[in-house]
Amino acid sequence: xxxxxxxxxxxxxxxxxxxxxxxxxxxANVPNTLHVVNNGVEAxxxxxxEGQYKGELIPELILLDLNLPRKSGAEVLAEIKADDxxxxxxxxxxxxxxxxQDVVRxxxxxxxxxxxxxxxxxxxxxxxxxxxxxxxxxxxxxxEEKQ
Amino acid sequence: xxxxxxxxxxxxxxxxxxxxxxxxxxxxxxxxxxxxxxxxxxxxxMAFLHREGQYADAINPELILLDLNLPKKSGVEVLAEIKADExxxxxxxxxxxxxxxxQDIVRxxxxxxxxxxxxxxxxxxxxTVxxxxxxxxxxxxxxxxDDKQ
Numbered sequence: 075x076x077x078x079x080x081x082x083x084x085x086x087x088x089x090x091x092x093x094x095x096x097x098x099x100x101x102a103n104v105p106n107t108l109h110v111v112n113n114g115v116e117a118x119x120x121x122x123x124e125g126q127y128k129g130e131l132i133p134e135l136i137l138l139d140l141n142l143p144r145k146s147g148a149e150v151l152a153e154i155k156a157d158d159x160x161x162x163x164x165x166x167x168x169x170x171x172x173x174x175q176d177v178v179r180x181x182x183x184x185x186x187x188x189x190x191x192x193x194x195x196x197x198x199x200x201x202x203x204x205x206x207x208x209x210x211x212x213x214x215x216x217x218e219e220k221q
Numbered sequence: 222x223x224x225x226x227x228x229x230x231x232x233x234x235x236x237x238x239x240x241x242x243x244x245x246x247x248x249x250x251x252x253x254x255x256x257x258x259x260x261x262x263x264x265x266x267m268a269f270l271h272r273e274g275q276y277a278d279a280i281n282p283e284l285i286l287l288d289l290n291l292p293k294k295s296g297v298e299v300l301a302e303i304k305a306d307e308x309x310x311x312x313x314x315x316x317x318x319x320x321x322x323x324q325d326i327v328r329x330x331x332x333x334x335x336x337x338x339x340x341x342x343x344x345x346x347x348x349t350v351x352x353x354x355x356x357x358x359x360x361x362x363x364x365x366x367d368d369k370q
Contacts, residue, residue, distance in 0.1 A: 155333070162330035174366060181311035181365045184304070184333045188363045201361055208357035212350055214337045216330045217323055 079105040080210055083133035085117040085150065086110065086168075087142055091191065091198075095137065098202035104210040109133060114145025118153060121160055133163060134215045137205070138185075140169040140176060148179060155184040162216040166205055228256040229359055232282035234266040234299065235259065235317075236291055240340065240347075244286065247351035253359040258282065263294025267302060270309055282312060283364045286354070287334075289318040289325060297328060304333040311365045315354060 082099065086092050092110055099108055109130070111117050117138070120127045136154070140147035147167065154160045164186040169176065172190055180188050189205065192198050209215070231248065235241050241259050248257055258279070260266050266287075269276045285303070289296035296316065303309045313335040318325065321339055329337050338354065341347050358364070 161333075162327055164330070164336065172363070177363050178311055178365050181313070184310075186335045187313065187357075188365075189361055190363050204357055204361045208336075208353055208361075212338055212353045212357075214321070214326050214339050216327050216337070 079107045080135065080215070081131045081133045082106055082108050082135045082137065083117070083120060084108055084110045084137045085112075085114070085142065085147065086137070086139045087112045088139070091139075094195065094198050095202050098199045099206060102203070102206045102210060104206070106206075106210060113143040114147065114150045116144075117142075117150050118145070121154065121163075132160075132218050134218075135209055136163055136165045137168050138165050140167060140171055140180070148176075148183065151180065151183045151185055159219045162219070164209065164213070164215065166209065168205075228254040229284065229364065230280050230282045231255055231257050231284045231286065232266070232269060233257055233259045233286045234261075234263070234291065234296065235286070235288045236261045237288070240288075243344065243347050244351050247348045248355060251352070251355045251359060253355065255355075255359060256280075262292040263296065263299045265293075266291075266299050267294065270303065284358055285312055285314045286317050287314050289316060289320055289329070297325075297332065300329065300332045300334055313358065313362070313364065315358065317354075 084095055096108055099106055111120050119125055120130055123130055138147050151165055154165060167180045167185045167188045168191055170191050177188050192201055233244055245257055248255055260269050268274055269279050272279050287296050300314055303314060316329045316334045316337045317340055319340050326337050341350055
């Protein structure tokens with residue numbers, strides 16, 4: 075694994091969840107940089123480096139809420155996983171939804187993992203730390219597509 | 222989140238007996254009740270998943286641990302077949318391989334592997350990695366339920 079920081083894109087419209095995720099990842103064993111966008115349209119603009127995101131890096135991991143303004147998480151997921159340049163990037167769905175149809179649809183759209191956000195604060199941080207432990211410390215993440 | 226009555230069914234596709242044994246031992250101690258099924262090559266893996274022949278009564282696994290370097294049919298072919306199958310593609314597939322090759326990593330993710338994990342050569346580290354897979358996939362992740370057939 076490279077010794078540079080791992081770039082993570084968090085797609086989340088809830089400011090409280092953004093803050094908690096940021097805090098949990100700040101203490102991570104692996105250096106990482108968290109980029110945050112608040113809706114589905116911004117997420118795809120970031121990933122395609124459009125408009126204000128022209129100079130941005132392609133993230134190595136995406137944390138995706140399902141319930142998002144402007145474009146839903148399921149739509150964002152479908153577009154990422156249908157894109158030859160983006161589909162290699164692991165997408166962890168991080169949502170409050172426990173609905174079986176959301177779970178199945180996400181996996182069928184090739185979500186890499188589906189994680190339910192706990193309502194309780196300590197548990198929320200513990201879940202983010204577990205995502206960090208597995209995805210940043212154990213998994214081999216794909217290298218960026220050569221331009 | 223522990224499920225006492227119904228264990229989580231895991232399919233391990235691995236031809237190396239040492240790795241099978243270590244994986245079994247690491248998962249045996251897991252906090253989450255699980256049941257490990259083992260097949261040793263890619264053809265057997267697909268037979269198990271399609272419940273063919275001796276696997277007519279096999280249970281649909283909720284998680285698959287897949288080696289890439291397999292006899293008869295490669296792990297890459299197995300992965301591609303699972304992820305192109307309407308019923309099977311929802312099952313998370315964690316690639317577990319000795320290969321560090323960038324082309325194997327990219328190809329696996331492009332074929333919709335859910336995660337790519339390199340097997341450590343060192344025994345203690347191997348067990349740590351299996352426990353970490355267990356910690357994330359059995360304790361944190363919401364796995365899809367078995368498709369009602």
